[in-house]
Each structure stands twice: as structure tokens, then as C-alpha cells.
Amino acid sequence: MAEYNKPIPSIDPYVNKPFWDGAKEGKLMLPRCVTCNKVHWYPRTLCPLCHSSNIEWIEGSGEGYIHTFAVQNRAFGGWADETPYVLAYIDVKEGGRHATVLRGVDAENPESIKIGAKVKVEFEQADEDTYVPYWRVVD
Amino acid sequence: MPSNPSMSAAIIAAAESDKIGYIEEGTTALQLHIEAIRNVCDAAGIKPKEIEGVFSPSHSSLLAEYLGIRPKYIDTTAVGGCSFQMHVHHALAAINSGIIDIAVVSHGEAGYSARKNKGNGTLRSGAGDPWIPSNQFGTGIYGAWGAPSHYSHALTRHMHDWGSTKEDFAQIAAVTREWATLNPRAVMHSKETHPNGGPITVQDVLDSRMIVWPLNLLDICLVTDHGGAVLIASAEKARSFKTSPVWIAGAGESQSHSDIMAMNDFTATSAAASSATAYRMAGMGPNDMEMGMIYDSFTVTAGITAEMLGLTPRGEGPSLWANGNASPGGKFPVNTNGGGLSFSHSGMYGMMLLIEAYRQLSGTAEDGIHGLPGKQTNAKSAIVNGTGGALSVTGTLVLTSDV
Numbered sequence: 001m002a003e004y005n006k007p008i009p010s011i012d013p014y015v016n017k018p019f020w021d022g023a024k025e026g027k028l029m030l031p032r033c034v035t036c037n038k039v040h041w042y043p044r045t046l047c048p049l050c051h052s053s054n055i056e057w058i059e060g061s062g063e064g065y066i067h068t069f070a071v072q073n074r075a076f077g078g079w080a081d082e083t084p085y086v087l088a089y090i091d092v093k094e095g096g097r098h099a100t101v102l103r104g105v106d107a108e109n110p111e112s113i114k115i116g117a118k119v120k121v122e123f124e125q126a127d128e129d130t131y132v133p134y135w136r137v138v139d
Numbered sequence: 140m141p142s143n144p145s146m147s148a149a150i151i152a153a154a155e156s157d158k159i160g161y162i163e164e165g166t167t168a169l170q171l172h173i174e175a176i177r178n179v180c181d182a183a184g185i186k187p188k189e190i191e192g193v194f195s196p197s198h199s200s201l202l203a204e205y206l207g208i209r210p211k212y213i214d215t216t217a218v219g220g221c222s223f224q225m226h227v228h229h230a231l232a233a234i235n236s237g238i239i240d241i242a243v244v245s246h247g248e249a250g251y252s253a254r255k256n257k258g259n260g261t262l263r264s265g266a267g268d269p270w271i272p273s274n275q276f277g278t279g280i281y282g283a284w285g286a287p288s289h290y291s292h293a294l295t296r297h298m299h300d301w302g303s304t305k306e307d308f309a310q311i312a313a314v315t316r317e318w319a320t321l322n323p324r325a326v327m328h329s330k331e332t333h334p335n336g337g338p339i340t341v342q343d344v345l346d347s348r349m350i351v352w353p354l355n356l357l358d359i360c361l362v363t364d365h366g367g368a369v370l371i372a373s374a375e376k377a378r379s380f381k382t383s384p385v386w387i388a389g390a391g392e393s394q395s396h397s398d399i400m401a402m403n404d405f406t407a408t409s410a411a412a413s414s415a416t417a418y419r420m421a422g423m424g425p426n427d428m429e430m431g432m433i434y435d436s437f438t439v440t441a442g443i444t445a446e447m448l449g450l451t452p453r454g455e456g457p458s459l460w461a462n463g464n465a466s467p468g469g470k471f472p473v474n475t476n477g478g479g480l481s482f483s484h485s486g487m488y489g490m491m492l493l494i495e496a497y498r499q500l501s502g503t504a505e506d507g508i509h510g511l512p513g514k515q516t517n518a519k520s521a522i523v524n525g526t527g528g529a530l531s532v533t534g535t536l537v538l539t540s541d542v
Contacts, residue, residue: 006280007274007280009274009275009276009279010268010269010274012275016269041276042272042275042401043276067296068293068299068405069292070291070292070294070295070351070352070353071352072282072284074284075282075283076284078282079281082282084352085282087281087282087283087292089292089400097400098276099277100281101282110352115295115299
């Protein structure tokens, strides 16, 4: 495996561990409030919509849609090798909006990338315990 | 029963550091702060130690120590470029409640010198502290490159939702440059001040280097060195200075998110809320405003904010700059100093909004700062809106002249 040369998230054991445990198995785990039944993002110790502390983790479909995007022509560290690349925000099917770098798009031709296009999550191994989510355009 | 703070305090003087812009010999944030405070005290005819409240992002305690001020009120609100609009809001509240009678709001930021001395940006191997959400799930791990990486997403979405075009937003940069050509202190005043200075067209903006699609170089503000300060005094005290007061008729602040990954509507900011509060306090509305100082870190920032302030219909923000309306001689002058796009922008631009609004409404724009006069408008009221973070936080002021 090529060494992952980009910033690696340091896992917060108190709030987010279920997400990273799922990522390791290729699952998109999402926090859902038991009280209002809504999925939120990013994971919190209380629901930002109804303030309940009763939160469960569900396995999401791994599907979503592009909300907006921008082409990065400059970056630092390991990301510098990847330019140009497309930073995007994804509306996840179950709820919540996730930041990502898009795969399966032509960064040289941003007009070809469509807001609303369907995307699926995939995970790239960064170190022993950390698998970073990326989203790929599938239609 | 609390009283409405409207008009209970005024900005009584405004000044900049001795030098602004690209200071080739280098400077520091502290130096810029101190020069600006000394200059604003000279303008008002007071000694720094007479100041009772010290307001700045982060540095207030140090500034007070350095200047020998024993403050009764210290505020270090630091939420990006709109911090200074909030400082004015907070000073107004402190004065209205009788805690202090005179305050300084100060800015010093060596955006250009710091970058020149340290190199451009920093390399990071890890994403940073795990308790900051963006370091786990946001731009901390996906290699975003500063503010342009964030603001570009808003323009992409605005074009999608409202059918706007890059040309619409480029026009904001071209009109703002018209104002810069009338301000000899502006970095982009002319070919003499900068190789790329002087008038620009919409086509020039579209032809400039692509930085983060859809933002071109000329959609993006400068990165300069800049210090500035304003003095705020109670209504009673304001009349005792030799300078003209500019009244704080309304003030408001709000936020929609902190990190852009929590931004719900990419084409709207909290300026709708902060301006509603400010207008209500002032008993005025968008139609009563005669000019605007609208934070223009990017063309998209200014365009969207025009909508939020009620100056245009939703989705049509750039139309404020169309047909010469916001240009010199136009009906509604906007960013009369040449803006963050073409005048000066050190990283946090909110102080420059305040200084220019003070100059316009006190009728001192043509007197000049450091011997360099600007363009005077006839405006008697101004809407001033700062935007901080990644379209995150806003502070709005309604200011009125003393005539």
C-alpha cells in the first residue's frame, strides 16, 4: 500500500469512534437522534436539532448527492501532489452534509460536474486504524 | 426596563497606522495597532490613558499594558473580519449601560509581512486537535487552502440556485476598482502603486488566473499590512471633541455556523439576521441607507451580503453594482475606499469598513489621511456589514452623520 501522505484525522475516542470503527469495515456510520429521529452531521454529544442526548449510530446507505463544489488548484503537504482536485459537500441520503474530495470527476472541466449528481462513499486506508471517506460520482 | 442603545454613542475619530499596504521593510501586528491608536488619539486630542474600554481581536490586554491604560472594560471578541463591527456593538452596549464613556477599537495585522517572512502557508502532517470537528470530518483532512477554498463553494451554489453568472460577480470587482482609482492610498490605485493597478473590466476579472474554480484572482481580496483604530464615546462626551461624531444608530450581530461544513444554505449568511437587528434598533430600513460598506473578501461575499442587507431581491445581489448604481457618482455608493478587493485587506478587513464609513459620514474623506485625500460622497447614512470566518459570522452597523 502506498503511504497515505495527507492529514490523518486523530480519532476522538469520546464521540466519534463508532464512525471510524465502521469506516474500517467499509460502512458509513451515521449519528441519529433517538428523540427526533433525525440524522445529523458532524457527530455530537447532543442533537443540534432537538438537543436530546439520546443518540444512536446507524449504518447509512453510503449514498448521497453533490450539494456544491470547488476546484482546488493549490494545496499544501500531500494534497499539493493531487491538484487540481475537487473539494465538495455531499448531502447524505439519510441526512447531514459531509465534506469530501470527489472521485470520478474531471477537475480540469468543472462545468462537467453537476450539483445534484449521485455519489457513493468509499474509504481509503490512511493508517492502521484510520480509513478516510471519499465520495465517487456514480451517474 | 432596558433602554434602546441607538444613538447613545458615536464614533468620534478614526485613523490608520502610519503606513498601510505592502510594507516592504516589514512590520508587526503590535506596531500597526500602536501607530493606529496613537494616531486616533492625536486626531481626537486625547491621551491613550484616558481610554476606558479596549476592544480588539485577541490583543486588548497587551495593548492596554503597552499604552499604560488601566481599562474598566476589556473585550477580545475574535471571530474573523467582522470582529470590529461587533466591538462597536459591544462598546455601544457598555456605554449605554453606563460602565464606560470612551472606548478604542483597534486593529493591527501584518498579513503581508508575516507571509513574506514565513513563506506562504504551513505544511501540516496531522490534521490537528481531534476536538475540532473540521479536523476529523472537514477541510482539515481534505486539503483546503484557506478562505478561497471555502468561499468558492458559495459561488458555485449561487450560480446553480439563482442563475447568476461569473460575469455578474466580476462586475463587483470592476466597480470596486473604480473607487480604488480615486483613493491614492489604495494598493490598486494605479500602475504607479501596483503593476496590475488602475481600472479593470469584467473581462479582465474573467481572464485573471484561476485560483479556486469558480473564483479568479481578481475575485479575491488583497493580503496587506494594515492597522486602524476608532474611538467611541458616549453621546454626551462625543460633543466635547473637536472632531465630528458619526452616530451609531443601529447594531446587530449573528452567526449561521462556525466551520463551513455546517453551513446550511451556501447562498445566505447571518447578515439577514444581524442587519434586521441593526435596522430595528435604528428605526430605519434598507431604503433609508445612502451608502454601503460591504465586506468584500471575495466578490461573492459582497454580492450575497447585498441580498442579506435587503439592498436587492434574493438571488440578485450583484445587481446592486449594475449600471453605475454603486460606482463613483452613482445613486448608492458602495465600498468607497476601493474595498478589500482593491484598497487593502490584511486578513481581517472590518476595521477598514469602519474607518471609511467614518470618513464619508463625517465629511472628512477629502481631508485625507497621511496627506492622501480620498473621494467624498454626499451620503448621510451608511449600512456597514462585516463578514467573518467562512461566511460564518456577521456584524452590522447603521451609522448616521451629525447633520
